[in-house]
Amino acid sequence: MKLRFNNNFKYIIFTTLIFLFIQLLSSFNFLNRYYQGILTIMCINIILVVSLNIIAGFLGQLTLGHAGFMAIGAYFSAYITKLLSNTYFSFPIALFLGSLMAGIFGIAVALITLRLKGDYLAIITLAFAEVVRNILLNLDVVGGASGYVGIVKHTNFAYAYLIMFVVIILTISVIKSKSGRAILAIKEDEIAASASGVDVGNYKILAFVFSAFFAGLAGGLYAHYMGILEPKAFRLDKSVEILVMCVLGGMGNLKGSIIAAIILTLLPELLQGISSYRTLLYAVVLIVMMLAKNHLTLKGGVK
């Protein structure tokens, strides 16, 4: 298996240059708030797709509950920033605690689904996300159905970009270590993995915790970007949207799924002018992209 970013150093330079370029554009007012907003959402989507890749791509388990972890991170971090009100570090602390909470739920989901595979796992994770959403709908402390309002908008492009960068680096590092190899081995063959001394259960839990933690982080950024949270933002569509990015980029292929996240974030914005046909066009473009990708794969273009 060839790893995607072989040279970490090159990668750091590359991302720093992109960041400086974007900051430069914004400081000369070439990028207005609207475009900066799109870029921020793009970073959040990239974090989501990278985190989902840990379970769906590397561990090879189909999950449909990613929006659930995101929702937990979003609501809990928003709750914490309100609690800590104006202290200087309230945002980073809230982001961390929100992610931690999502990670704890990751452990719970992993423990419940430890012996499940395929369709069964997909159904349980889907149910998990729906339960989370329904609890949020009825939880008055966080606004219930009418939404959680008045969240301070701490998230800006720089914040989202930095966190995205760290998430990608950490994910690559995990995959390149013995833990990552163990996770990949489980995807390939559980029986052979445990015969090689890999504690399959532990590494499944590890993958879920990492994935859920990062999804919670994305949720926290999202909450403090939007300023308002509604349970309906975390429906099954959201989980599927992230999964589509993952599939499109190639399961277990970080570079591919990052590119897919960029394209699928921009696409709805580009289609805004023709709003009535927007969803239709979105679907058509998706199908075309899938076909093109298959075509390339068959020809041996994408390995």
Add this chain to the structure above:
Amino acid sequence: MSILSVKNLGINFGGLRALDKFHLEINKGELIGLIGPNGAGKTTVFNLLTGVYQASEGEIILDNQKINGLSSDKIARIGISRTFQNIRLFQNLSVLDNVKIGMHSKYEYSFIEGILKLKKYKLEEKIKEEEALKLLKIFNLDVFASYKASSLSYGKQRELEIVRALAGKPKLLLLDEPAAGMNPNETIELMNTIKKIQESFEVAILLIEHDMKLVLGICEKITVLNYGRVLSCGKKDDVINDKEVIKAYLGE
């Protein structure tokens, strides 16, 4: 010096008594053959020894430690490695990564040291990689280190499975028909290599093989299974002259 001692092992699959009153003694560094006709229960013995199945009754003792009921990964870490009758490689990973996963429990750096890429991680990854390449050299597989496992020929995949099993530094190595699908020349070469592995790694080996001649060529001791029962066991000369064995296995 006994390394493995199995007593009165038995398992049922529904109504089928797949293994009954099975017993086996293996001393340190011994090479023992396990033979028997199709469906005799040979692979089932491996699955019981490695915790894939749990025995209905009986006792498995490895190096003075009872290992019944332990999980597969724990048994692997305590010292039993195996290959599979139907190849079970990590097909989409590189040949080198397959071996590194075989070494999984030998890595000492912690999870944190791994993701922060601290010195210990870098040093150990380098040392282990050299070790893995050295193991691959046994079968001249080192030139394929960066290839996907699935791209190897069938025979080479079998050899890679042996390397992966050896990578865990086992006390006991279980090989399930390692020569299946190989031509006669390859088979003889493989048997010689297995003999060499036994000597240079000082590892005990339990070898399942269909071809009686092959087993007789390299094993000092043999256990013969038939319908889930031990038909005969002991020194190879005694076993091949055993009337029961001649009747049941050689069909004379």
